[in-house]
Amino acid sequence: MKKYYNLRLFGDRISFLVNRKALITFLLLAAAAAGVFVISTGTGEMKISPLKVVQVFFGGGSDMDRLVIQSFRLPRIIVALMVGMALAAAGGILQGIIRNPLASPDIIGITGGASAAVVAFLAFFSDKNNALTVSINWMPLAAFAGAAILAFLVYFLAYKDGVSPVRLVLIGIGLAALMKALTTLMMVFGPIYQASQANIWITGTVYGSNWDNVTILVPWTIVFLILAFVLARNVNIQELGDDIAKGVGSTVQKYRFLLLMVSTALIGGAVAFGGGIGFVGLMAPHMARRLVGSAFGALLPASALIGGILVMAADLIGRTLFSPLEIPAGVFTASIGAPYFIYLLFKTRNA
């Protein structure tokens, strides 16, 4: 039998059940994430032992260690963690509202919108010498705008007496194809140097992250993760199907819109700083479901942590395995994600 703890706050105004098994799994995952975080921080051109890394976190360590960790590695790893958490959480939400285990940000085109926007940004704001005429710091904004515009477009084109999950996914796929065509178009016209730059971005990498990125991404992601957690029970209801959800008193369309916006905000932030890191939004929720079951309140934090671990690990492998060559993290998430995906397709054949 599962054991639940009853948690009541503010004189019963907020209350929820905590599943003991899910809580233990969550703590174990958090420990694993912390472990990967520390190991990743210590590994690279200059190796630093985990103990020293922890010392640096608490303000100790030698000057050299502090420099390497604080100014080079930490921002990048924090961005990787946040990107992974955001993508995984958004993927979980999308799978819930579309009621299909194969839905993910990449497939319904939100990532594609961001890619098109970034390539357009690189193409339109460059002069003849391939130098950008505006600061590269605007690129995340372009990516975010692209993701948000596409999500709205998908939502409104799918709207017809409410949004049905099937229409949402079909129109998403159609628009994703259009975005891909536009991306290729701009890559063909731009100089080849730019095409390869854009290509690295589309594949997804957290290379070159700095503290400015961290100060934007961390609050953004945390706020929307909390919001997603608050809305979690609505995802549970949505998964029952429209009729039952309406029957138990949920305003299905309102929450579907709200949830879509929350996941778009998460994806937008993630692609803005990490590019189109693929398959994380697909894989992480499934792995989490294996561990904690499909009650969304437990699924969301677990899948976010798994996503964070995945992207941090992919980045770690990408920058160490072929060192000094840097391989974008997206290559590794795709190479784990693709076989996993085929397995999923096979497994969900009766869904």
Next chain:
Amino acid sequence: MLLKTNSLRWAGLFAAMLLLLVLMSFSIVYGYTDTTWKMALEAFTQFDGTNEHIIIQSVRLPRALIAAAVGASLAIAGVLLQTLTKNPLAAPEIFGINAGAGFAVVITVTLFSISNLQVFTWVSFLGAAVSFIFVYIIGSIGREGLTPMKLTLAGAAMSAMFASMTQGFLVINETALEQVLFWLAGSVSGRKLDTLAAVFPYLLAGWIFSLIIAGKLNVLSMGEDVAKGLGLKTGLLKLGAGIVIVLLSGGAVAVAGPIGFLGIVIPHLTRAVVGIDHRWVIPYAGLFGGMLLLVADIASRYIIMPQEVPVGVMTAVIGTPFFVYIARRGFNQ
């Protein structure tokens, strides 16, 4: 439907053929290099080696022929797929054949350092076939068989998978990017007549065979049970149609690279004109497909002259609104 009697349909077929020829000659005459109708005629009757004549013979003519053949093949493949899967959104690219072909080409360039357009042809044929078969199998396993939703998702997901693997290879190898970027955009220009000649037998076989099975497809479209009851060997027919689809769509992507949405738009358009009888739909769809791709290709030369928009982008821009319209209309009508 627009054409109600058979005599009208014969007349329409004849007119469509004529129009296709007219569009092909437009495609030969109009473009960045100024050429006149007289020059075009002379290039074939009394070739004198001037720049214009060379362009007409070695650039424009192959381009017109390839556009017509590729357009026809993709459209017919679309018709067969929509009938076979009972899915109004089915089209070759939904089965991931474009992404599969693209991935195969990129693998060839990065791992084997081959950048010969002829080799691309065969490799992409193979990639397209593998991807099609894979998506078809994945989409049809399970209790309910081949449902539109499962199929579309399986195809989209396979495309996403191939696309991200393609990207991964391209990131690691930048010179490859330069070589395949143009191919990946989907275009009918810059291809030699040899490229078309290499796959033409397969395309032709596909066209003829699709006409032969047209009557049987009518029976199949009444539903699996009815078709079986009427004595149709549905399994055999599906297999045959599947092979034709692989020949047509694989051949088309091998010559022109990924060109999307033609296979969705044309079948619907054709059915609006001639009804649902496959014996008419297939030839009409072929002609309409050729015409649409020719028009798209001619337009692609003028939009941002002197540069050209890859025609694959043109068809995507034309086709997406249509795709959205059908997705909104729903499956049951």
